[in-house]
Amino acid sequence: MKKQLALLRELQRIDLQFDELEAQKSEIQQKLEENRGFLEKLIDDLDRQKQEFEDVRNLRRQKKADIEEVRESLAASQEKLKSIGSQKEFNAVEVEIEVFKKKLEQTQEEAIHLDEVIETVETSVEEKEEKIVQLREGIAAEVAEGEQQLADIDDVLEKRRNRQEAARSEVQKHVLRKYDFIRSRRPGLAVVAAKNGHCEGCYMALPPQQFIEIQRGDTFDICPSCQRILYYWEEAKGEEGEAPVDEAAEAS
Ligand SMILES: [Zn+2]
Incomplete structure (x- = not known):
């Protein structure tokens, strides 16, 4: 039995090394998973921001159309003013012109504000895109390194498997x-x-x-x-x- 127990201790030493290497492997795999998850989250975030950006740009286009429309209405009212007979009608059209002018001013202010928003978001999207490119490269390098480590560990495991098999075959x-x-x-x-x-x-x-x-x-x-x-x-x-x-x- 002494011989058997000695063999068993030998087997146990090998098995504990296996345990350790397997633990190293799962640690590496987990780290790679985390990195991938982080990158995915950033990409999702960027996609959402791009969508928001698109919405703001659509709104800006709409404002431009609104400005055109108010300008046309204003021009039409000013034209109408030239051919008016009664004072009463003249006053009414003048009020109308005032309203259009105010609306034009307001819409232009809104358009300027949107331009500012667009500029800010554009910068932020560009920065984020750049960051993602860098991260992607960094993560790709880490993945390559991690996979190399995993392959190395598998090599070691493969070599030790023979010793493990030999020890097992000798134990009752x-x-x-x-x-x-x-x-x-x-x-x-x-x-x-x-x-x-x-x-x-x-x-x-x-x-x-x-x-x-x-x-x-x-x-x-x-x-x-x-x-x-x-x-x-x-x-x-x-x-x-x-x-x-x-x-x-x-x-x-
Ligand atoms: Zn005990």
């Missing part, structure tokens, strides 16, 4: 099943040390008889508390990355 089926089951239930360590009479995975005391068995290394032992596979800590001495309990395992 029932041991492997238990190991896979524990890992499927929670991330982190599935094989932990038993030291000074307690489990290093959950720090609960082990039954003394079980601890003695674990020291002998002939049996396959599971912690009664956290259900992890146990080995005697001295067996792992000198192994690469000797089984420190990681925080993920501790927290679960």
Whole structure:
């Protein structure tokens, strides 16, 4: 069983590296998603502003037509004034002219205001378009970099998969099943040390008889508390990355 547990520790080291690389991958993927989302939001924002801009321009065109119309009415009234006989009618047309003049003035003021709005919005739209171009380039560069990182990680994973397969093939089926089951239930360590009479995975005391068995290394032992596979800590001495309990395992 000592040999089996050593193999299992080897497998666990490989699997933990896999976990770490997979976590790095999802972090990169998430960042890329966020960037894409941010750019989309900016583009939506710009589209909305362009639509508003179009509405203002339509309104400005309408004002221009209004001005023409009032001018024509004013000219017609002034023309009418020349051929009027009675004073009463003359006064009425003069009032009419005053009204048209006021309306013309007012409409012209509105048109000037719209011109100002158009100028401001135009600048803002241009700035936004420029910003989007820059962002798009920046994000494209980040996407390229992120994808390269993902590809690199996949390469490393691919290379380590052979080692993983080799380790798995040497572990007895029932041991492997238990190991896979524990890992499927929670991330982190599935094989932990038993030291000074307690489990290093959950720090609960082990039954003394079980601890003695674990020291002998002939049996396959599971912690009664956290259900992890146990080995005697001295067996792992000198192994690469000797089984420190990681925080993920501790927290679960
Ligand atoms: Zn335990």
